[in-house]
Each structure stands twice: as structure tokens, then as C-alpha cells.
Amino acid sequence: MESQSELGADEWDDISDSELLDIQLDHFSTDESPEPSCSKTDTSENTVNESTITASPSLHRAEEGLEQRTIETDEERGVKRKRNVEGGCSHLLRFMKHHLSVTLLCEQSWCELKVEFGFRNPKVRKNDKQRTEVQTGANIHLARELEVHDVIPVNTQTREDFFAIKLLNMLHMVPILEAGQCVREFPVFGLLEGVFLMGVIDELSYNQKGELVLNELKTRRQDSLPRAAQTLGHCFQVGLYKLLFDRLVRREARREHLVDHLKLRASLVLGAEVQAYAVRIGIQVTSFGELVDTCLMILSCSEVPCIDILQIEYRHQDSSSLIGTMVVPFDEVQLRAELQGYLAYWTGQREPRGVDIEEVWKCKMCPYEEICDWRKNRSQAPETLHTNKRIK
Numbered sequence: 117m118e119s120q121s122e123l124g125a126d127e128w129d130d131i132s133d134s135e136l137l138d139i140q141l142d143h144f145s146t147d148e149s150p151e152p153s154c155s156k157t158d159t160s161e162n163t164v165n166e167s168t169i170t171a172s173p174s175l176h177r178a179e180e181g182l183e184q185r186t187i188e189t190d191e192e193r194g195v196k197r198k199r200n201v202e203g204g205c206s207h208l209l210r211f212m213k214h215h216l217s218v219t220l221l222c223e224q225s226w227c228e229l230k231v232e233f234g235f236r237n238p239k240v241r242k243n244d245k246q247r248t249e250v251q252t253g254a255n256i257h258l259a260r261e262l263e264v265h266d267v268i269p270v271n272t273q274t275r276e277d278f279f280a281i282k283l284l285n286m287l288h289m290v291p292i293l294e295a296g297q298c299v300r301e302f303p304v305f306g307l308l309e310g311v312f313l314m315g316v317i318d319e320l321s322y323n324q325k326g327e328l329v330l331n332e333l334k335t336r337r338q339d340s341l342p343r344a345a346q347t348l349g350h351c352f353q354v355g356l357y358k359l360l361f362d363r364l365v366r367r368e369a370r371r372e373h374l375v376d377h378l379k380l381r382a383s384l385v386l387g388a389e390v391q392a393y394a395v396r397i398g399i400q401v402t403s404f405g406e407l408v409d410t411c412l413m414i415l416s417c418s419e420v421p422c423i424d425i426l427q428i429e430y431r432h433q434d435s436s437s438l439i440g441t442m443v444v445p446f447d448e449v450q451l452r453a454e455l456q457g458y459l460a461y462w463t464g465q466r467e468p469r470g471v472d473i474e475e476v477w478k479c480k481m482c483p484y485e486e487i488c489d490w491r492k493n494r495s496q497a498p499e500t501l502h503t504n505k506r507i508k
Contacts, residue, residue: 206464208311211235214378215305216462218315218356222349224458226478228468233484240483252433256335260319261300270389276380276404277387283411284390288397293420296322304360306369309452311459312377317357320423327424330354330361339432341440345475347428351444354426355451361423367416371408380404 208216224231234241261267272278282303289299298321305314319331332354336342342350363369375382382405386394394401401407426444431437460466470490471478479485 207232207462215312215314216459218313218353218360221313221356221455221458222353224461225349225352225454226345227471227482228458228461229470229488229490230482230484232468233488237484244483252335256333256431256433256436260333264298264300268393270393271387272390273387274384275378276384277390279374279378279380280386280390280404280407281393283407284394284397284399287399287411287414290414290418290420293320293328294418296326302361304357304364305374306360306363307373307377308356308359309456309459311462312373313356313360315353315357315360317361323425328421329425329427330357330423332357332426332428334428334430335433336430336439337433339435339437339439341430341442345478347442350428351426352451352454354428354444355446356455358423358426358446359448359451364412364415365418365420365422367412369412369415371405371412374408375405382408 208214220231234244270281272281285301286303289302292299298319300319302317302320303314304317305312307313317330318333321329321331323329332350334342334350371382374380382403384404385402386404386407391402394407399407399410401410426446428442428444430439430441432439461468470488479488482488
């Protein structure tokens with residue numbers, strides 16, 4: 117049993133298969149690519165399937181302002197970036213984000229400028245998420261989730277109600293994991309390197325050895341395994357999931373991390389339907405703060421172990437056939453170093469970077485190709501490199 121809630125498209129926008137890497141390459145010829153679109157039900161009922169939530173009210177307000185801006189020239193963008201870096205301007209504040217999703221960081225591993233252009237051009241970003249391939253990937257994930265969870269609608273009136281539903285769903289899945297069974301769409305969150313991150317794990321289950329396995333489903337248009345450039349982002353994604361999940365079960369998460377970073381009101385009384393759902397799964401709470409305390413206590417006292425194995429499952433979208441499975445090694449030191457590098461952009465320590473010279477082929481499938489000054493400056497680099505080699 118799992119509940120649906122409204123509110124909060126970007127509040128917990130880390131949905132499986134939502135990177136734009138796989139689908140981008142599939143669309144071109146052959147990820148982080150597929151980010152699901154916002155698929156809401158009748159707004160008069162205030163309900164939406166939680167597997168399709170992708171944007172928060174605060175982000176909608178930011179986008180409204182962004183849509184009214186005129187397109188900047190390359191020179192204007194360069195000056196602004198330099199001013200932002202020199203002044204220590206945080207892109208978290210600039211784009212009105214209280215947190216980062218794991219899949220957004222994976223998209224950043226593909227191309228940082230694509231991420232920034234997406235926030236500057238919300239209409240283009242939205243259209244990119246609504247392609248048929250993206251919708252198909254999201255539908256496949258939802259169908260798989262419904263194999264193990266029943267979904268019920270719950271009306272939510274506040275952001276606290278929305279997050280409460282996520283926490284209650286998590287609490288509902290803890291005893292299922294303790295019993296050695298499979299769960300899907302398990303929410304994770306936590307503070308890493310000073311930034312609050314949130315995500316959703318596709319699947320957690322146990323193998324014959326009793327090891328807890330994280331399985332990340334990736335759907336592809338082509339019946340073939342992805343290139344190395346794509347799998348790098350996928351491996352980074354599951355590594356972050358393990359870090360967040362393990363911190364939750366090791367009692368390293370704190371109430372203030374969730375409440376303070378997301379600007380939530382701990383004393384706010386939860387909505388009647390949210391409280392009723394809590395009672396339905398055996399939780400008696402009144403305020404959001406009480407629920408957070410209960411959630412962290414149950415997680416820390418549970419017998420759920422840390423994740424032992426990270427695995428990525430690739431399936432063909434049309435036939436649903438298995439393309440292949442990859443076991444991902446976990447190196448926390450290396451993973452944290454990569455994370456620090458990506459977060460340096462969000463915290464204003466450096467300006468965004470485009471793709472390396474060897475990966476300019478990515479630009480051919482980017483919706484911002486025509487307005488990207490990085491692409492224009494780098495487009496001739498491979499030819500120059502080839503000429504220099506020939507002279508030698």
C-alpha cells in the first residue's frame with residue numbers, strides 16, 4: 117500500500133529513469149536523459165501519482181520569472197558567470213532550490229551547461245521531458261512499482277503534507293524490508309557535503325546470500341547497452357543512493373537536516389487525510405515534526421542493513437526484454453570527490469563547464485545547441501587537434 121499526493125513537482129523530483137542520458141542518445145541514433153514529465157490528475161481533487169511529480173510551487177514561480185527574460189548574448193552570459201563566481205553567488209539560491217535531486221546531479225555529469233540552460237529556458241526543458249521515449253520510460257517504472265505496491269490517493273494541502281506522505285511511504289516499506297521482501301520506489305534523503313540531496317531508489321531486495329541489493333532500472337529505445345559516457349552517470353547515481361540510504365539506517369540523518377534545509381514547519385499540524393493514512397499504516401502522529409522524529413527513530417532502530425550490492429538493469433522499451441545487467445563497484449572516496457566537484461558549481465565556487473573536446477558529439481542532440489557559447493568555442497577544437505597531429 118502506497119499513497120499518492122499532490123504538490124511539489126520539484127520537491128522530490130528524483131524519479132527512476134529520469135536522467136536525460138539514455139533517451140538523448142536513443143533519440144539521436146542510438147540518458148541522464150529521460151526525465152519524466154509532470155502528469156497531474158484533476159487539480160480540483162488535489163491528487164497526482166507520486167511517480168510523476170517533477171516540479172515544486174517554488175520552482176514554478178522561478179520558471180515564470182525566467183520565461184519573461186530575454187535571451188542573453190554569449191558576452192552577457194560570460195560576464196554574468198564571471199560576476200557570479202567572483203561574488204560567490206550560489207546557484208542553489210539563484211535557481212531557488214532548497215535541495216538537489218540525485219538525477220539532476222547525474223544530468224550535470226552529462227553536461228553542466230545543459231542543466232543551466234534548462235533552468236534559464238524552462239519551456240524548452242519541459243518540452244524535452246515530454247518526449248514519447250521519456251513518457252514510455254516513466255510508464256514502465258510505474259507499472260513495475262504497481263506490481264508490489266497498491267496506490268491510494270491522499271489529498272495534501274501543504275508542502276509538509278507532501279513530504280509527510282513520502283516519509284509515511286518509507287515507514288510502510290521498512291517492515292517489508294525487515295521481512296526480507298522486495299520494495300520499489302524507496303525515498304532517500306540526507307545532507308552530503310553540506311547540500312541536501314533527495315532521491316528515489318528503484319528497487320531494494322535480497323539475493324540468495326541474504327545481501328541487500330539495490331537495482332536501478334534503465335529503459336532504452338535501442339536494444340543495446342549504453343556507451344561508457346552514459347554508464348558513468350548511472351554508476352554515480354546508484355553510488356549516491358547507497359550513501360543516502362546507508363546514512364539513514366546508520367542513524368546519521370538529523371531532523372534539522374530535513375526541516376531547516378527544505379524550509380518546512382515542524383510544528384504544522386498534518387492534514388486530516390494524511391493523519392488518517394498514518395493511522396492506516398500504524399503510525400500515530402499529529403504534527404510534521406512528530407512524524408520526522410518517528411521516521412528517523414524507526415529507521416535507526418530497524419534491522420534493515422546497509423546496501424551490499426549496486427546493480428543496474430537495462431531493458432528494451434519496445435519489447436521489455438533484458439538487454440543486460442551491470443554490477444557497480446562502490447568507492448566512497450572517489451564518489452565523494454566527484455560529488456564535491458559537481459557541488460562546487462551549485463555553491464558558487466566555479467562557473468559551469470561544458471563537455472570535453474572528446475565529447476562534443478553530445479552537442480548534436482542538445483536542445484540548446486544553437487545558443488551555447490561553449491559549443492561554438494569548442495566546435496573547431498577536434499579539427500585543430502587533427503591538423504596538429506598531421507603536421508607532426
